[in-house]
Amino acid sequence: MKRYFANKKAIAVFVAPALLLFLIMVFYPLTQMFVKSFYAWNGLSTGKFIGLDNYIRLFDDTVFQTSIKNGLIFSLFITVFQISIATVLAIAVSNIKIKGRNFFRIAYFLPVVLSITVVCQLWLSVFNSEYGMLNRLFELLHMDYAQDWLSDRHKSIYVIAFVNAWQYMGYHFALLLAGIKSIPKDYYEAAQIDGASTVEAHRKVTLPLLSETYKFCLILSVTGGLNAFTNMYIMTGGGPGTSTYTLTYMMYSSAFRAYEYGYGMSAAAFLVIECLIATLVINKLVARERITY
Amino acid sequence: MFTQNFKKALSLLLVLVLMTFMLAGCAEAKETPTASAENNTNASNEPATASDEVITLKIYAQYADEDTKVPYDYAIEELAKVYPNVKLELDIQAQDDGQKLQSYAATGNLPDIFQIGAAQIETFKESGNILVLDDYVKSTGFGDKVFQSAQNLLWNKDGHAYAFPYAGNELVLIYYNKALFKQYNVKVPETYEELETAIHTFNENDIVPLAAFAKEKWITTSLFDVFATRLEPQGIKKLDSGEGKATEEAFVKAAERLHHLVEIGLLADGATNMNYDQAAALFYEGKAAMFINGQWEIAASTEKLGDTVDWMFYPTFSENQDAKMAFAGGGSAGGYAVSPYSEHQDLAAEVAAFLSEKYCEAKHLYRANPLLAVKIDPSLEPVNPYPPMMERLSEVLPDITSTTAFAWGLSNPQFKVLIEDQSQFLLTPDYSAEEFITEMNKSLERIHGQ
């Protein structure tokens, strides 16, 4: 058996396509990104090597501080929102007694299917201060909650995070559902014999057995949040001012609006390292031992 | 056993790899003409009209709304008359901050002719991705046709020409609804203090004083620029060129006063997330008393509001009453440029100059826009007579003492980003003029310090 799992030829065949493609198409451009982060470069001409200057400048840049903070807020918000709601919905839909399971299963995933442009436009309309659904609703109900949702320096980032969280919750829902479906029924039977209630059975059986699924759900939403870009690009353009910048947005703005490509790359490099650390931490925190039956 | 399966898997891989190379091979075959083309740039030196051969030029231009489609279509029609053997292959420009053009340049795929903005010209010229047009400016006679006031748009500060401009010194205007001012008995503000009073009165009556689509950062830049020109006629252009400091009185006062007006309710709720359609609707429906946009808004506003709409001079500050004729806005050094790698360089340059000229004609004929870079044949009559607001503006034009620049006309891209972001920030009540000045000053020192 050991020989079976250490078949060198097989390993080479299995691993080579992925590694090759990844090396050429992703890793090579990535090294370019790191290299250019040490240059003063406008993206076209021959750049000038300036050592760590770009990085030194980063730490003195208010926009960078805002971007880091926003990335963390965004990450935390979408992680909590997506994973908690997806867990509840996936468990509900996997329960045979819930009527309309098929309908729910399709409905909960649908926002993912739509293009992000459509979804952002919709929520822009909902959150609009003057004509938006939300403020009108509050007005109708005589509640004093009307806000400048997307033009407030401190609140906008949460609103944008919400839109992202809402749209991509379906990913986590689908992953968890697929995970739950591969749990053998015996485990629930065992829990039943112990006299556990539905909620308890899930807490004792489903959640622990899904630790691998949760691991990549966590990585997906945490790194996705740190990387957020398109939502703010469409909804606020990073505004008001620079208040909804994230590292990706900052990189974009530096590289393509200000033509400081090298500086933008230093922000991107920082982001990649940040994501890598987050992934390592998640890997450490979530149980690593193989699940055995 | 193992080997048999191994072969199976291997052959699968092989098929994949083969597929890749086959497809890649097709690509190579397709690409050869362009690759060899780079070597004979001078092949087409004879005048284009001499041969019957149809020459196709690639062009990268904006083509999305009336303001860009009408001039393009008109220019193409005219081109067919003068250059019957030239065909243009249009690649529509994306609203992507120049990303696509940048990657065209980086990969050596620049189209023969492309539209380019002032800031991007700087990076293109440093890297040799834009043709120096000095000779063509003379040979095509384009230079002589350019208005005296627009010469600075044609000639870069380094003394060379990189693009044929078509937009002239366009202006930022503050439009107002005469009926609303009359109804609430508000004087059309000529001074800052009168503007303050107007804001108070309109707010008391649930009218938005000024509609602005401040989600777009260029308009927030222009709004700040309007205030900056009250004490410094060069406005933000002075900061762009590095001649001025953000801590100068003109800019500090501009920031403080603009922000003060925002605090007392100059703009609609959520203005910094409002797009053009939303802000314009406020104005057209009589929910907003004033509206800020470029002079190209004249046509649309006249159509919606008829003779109840007019534009006003920007209110002045008490420190400088002479600022009435100092306008914000201005021309842009952008326009049609030519790739130095074009196979038909001379022809492309000629066509680019031709297009820019025809754009001006089209703007005059169909878009009621007399603010052009190039003089046009005086015999050309606009299809529709100019609206009254434009007539009034035309009368004032000769007396205008100074203009500045729109965001896209700024030459320093880093400053452009800075002022765009910071001016939008300034329009939110919980930002402050001090923060604005501090941030501006800190970044400007870095930008111009080197």
Next chain:
Amino acid sequence: MTMQNTTLQLRKPRKNTTGNILFKMGLWLYAMISLYPIIWMLFYSLKTNEEIFVSNPFGFPTSFQWVNYARALSEYNVPKYFFNSVIVSLGTVSLTILISLMFSYATSRMHWRGQHFARLFVSLGMFIPVQSILIPLAVLVKNLHLSNNYLTLILPYTAFNIAFSSMVFYGFLRSIPIELEEAAFLDGAGIFTTFFKIIVPNLKPAISTLIIFTFLQAWNEFPIALILITDNALKTLPLGLLFFQGQFTTDWGAMGAAMIIASFPTVVLYIFFSNQVEKAMTIGGAIK
């Protein structure tokens, strides 16, 4: 094992308690909110700019602006773009699934030096902001002479998707009992037979989920397509949105129509395909 092992049946039949009813109402409410965008998008595509933003952002269109579709269609070469999108998406899906299945099998179940490093290395692909490598990628694609064919998009899309797919497959592979291979090994099956005949069928729930994910990614992708596609004949559907955005104004209605043309097929396909996936999952779970 029967099909029932995929669903839960707990002993105590729950009564309709208040909490239970509220919970069900919540499920319905959330479903409604999730479905609304589709209806909204349809309405949107039949309105004028003024209706979209000011007078009627949420309701039924007051007068149907079919002209939006006419404008969208006049700019769009629908059959061509559609075909391109299909080819690119299908190509990306098949390559991604195959490559990441093999890769994650080798990293999760086989033993070799550097397997953990390889896994972490490839997962880098998940968190690279794509805008940061667009220009190097464009130069690379040009130098590899990949421009002007479908691989221009398929290869980068696949390369980017491998990271996430491998991570998901890895998770699922780790929960498959080792006895599966042992049994196959004792029966004399080779590693490739075991992989394709025993392991892959067991991963059906994960595979079908990832087919959908990858397809959607490729279908809706915009930034890479914008930069890498220089040939009109290769444009994919999302690029059509460009035609309606001017410097100062945007033709939102026509853009809505374009979005309907671009994404409605995926909605329909998803609803249809989703049931197939469900079946596949059920069978997949039953094999054990």
